[in-house]
Amino acid sequence: MKMRPPSFWQQPPSLATTLLTPLAGAVRLQGQRRLKKPASHVAVPVLCCGNITVGGTGKTPLTLHLAHHLQANGYNPHILTKGYSGRSKQQRLVLPSDDPIDCGDETILLARQAPTWRGKNRVQSAQDAIAHGADCLILDDGLQDPSLYKDVSILVIDGPAGLGNGLILPAGPLRETLDSALSRIKAAVMIGKDCHSLSKHFPSHIPLFKAEFSPGPEIRDLVGKQCIAFSGIGRPEKFFTMLKEMGVTVIRTLSFPDHHLYTPRDLHRLSQLASLPGVTLVTTEKDAVKLPQDFIKNIKIITVDLLWHDDTATPYIVDQLFPKTL
Structure with a gap:
């Protein structure tokens, strides 16, 4: 049975976080070393929708939204995912009719929108997608994976949840710090109200677009x-x-x-x-x-889609991926 996040992740530092701080330090160092590994470049532009917290922030809805926009503008995006929660270890193209128990629930949703490749090896997935006609790639998650070079990385933040207690796993919900992520992203998307005043932490050269979930x-x-x-x-x-x-x-x-x-x-x-x-x-x-x-x-x-506060958000993101054509 899957466990829910511990309550102390959303609370001020406590005895539990103090006890876990040494382990959190080790996780942080491991992540920093991983990010220094060389990345593989591929023949088409790569867009990453990632986050820095554990749990749902809205990466998949944003991925679906951007894939739809790219398709509407004549592009053929393919989506890459590790397929979290799926039982199968096979690296392959996922069909909308596949079993979500094997492939993961979000993977099936992605496959209904665009060709979706599931597997731990994102470089191999990228090469397979390009061989099958992809002219751009979208990573659903993967901000902390350096294996595949990303032309554009978008940080997705859940406004109401914020960054929890601001600590690294397992003391808190963070995969990495916000400052660390800011050095690698082109833009950020905050979904929901900014309940923790995170907007002030974004430098002026990184646009922070805001959106809400809008039901069908x-x-x-x-x-x-x-x-x-x-x-x-x-x-x-x-x-x-x-x-x-x-x-x-x-x-x-x-x-x-x-x-x-x-x-x-x-x-x-x-x-x-x-x-x-x-x-x-x-x-x-x-x-x-x-x-x-x-x-x-x-x-x-x-069903849900994103309702933007600023209509220029999606064109801006796509323009970073194809600066000469949109």
Whole structure:
């Protein structure tokens, strides 16, 4: 069973963080050494959507959004991912019809948008993608992986969650410090309200674009209705809050760990809730890829996209990748 992040990651330094500080120091040094390794260049531009914290920040929605924008402008992006949570170790092209248990839930979502290559060896995935016609590559995660040279790196931040207690794993949720990441990125995207005043830490030469999660049109069918929402994403409360802000009456919520694989017991419990009179069961598109088709017929699936505060955000990012054509 997957564990949820410890509560002290979101709290001021404590005895737990003090005890873990030596280990966090070792993790930091290991990361610094790893970043000094030489990177392999490939024949097409590479865009990385990464973060510096453990857990969901919005990398995958941003990856999907940018892939759609590139396709709309005539490009053929392929997506590279390690396919976190999938059981298969095979390095290959993932099909939308593949089993999310083998490939990972987010990988299936990515494959529905653009050709998606899954595997630990990102350089090999890049070469395979180029051999199959990719004219640009998007990395879903990988900011701390130096193996593949990145032409453009975008840092994704969850505004409400911030950087937690600001400490490195395992004392805190950080993979690396913000200062370290700032030296390698071209822009940053903050999703949600800047509850921790992180904007002031970004230098003027690095644009910080802000966005919100925006639900798909199917949300209109739920306005004014009583719903029970369930989700197993990085921060399920983000999904629940979005529903409430759109006028959905959420009478109960059920949170599961990120990438949770729903068991027969889970499905039985959820089916009982779905059968309650006047109640609609609601979940995310990421959760839905792991649910049986006969179960999906009885629930409402909400898709999301990014709503930018600044309409120039997406063109700016793509312009960094193709400066002479857009």
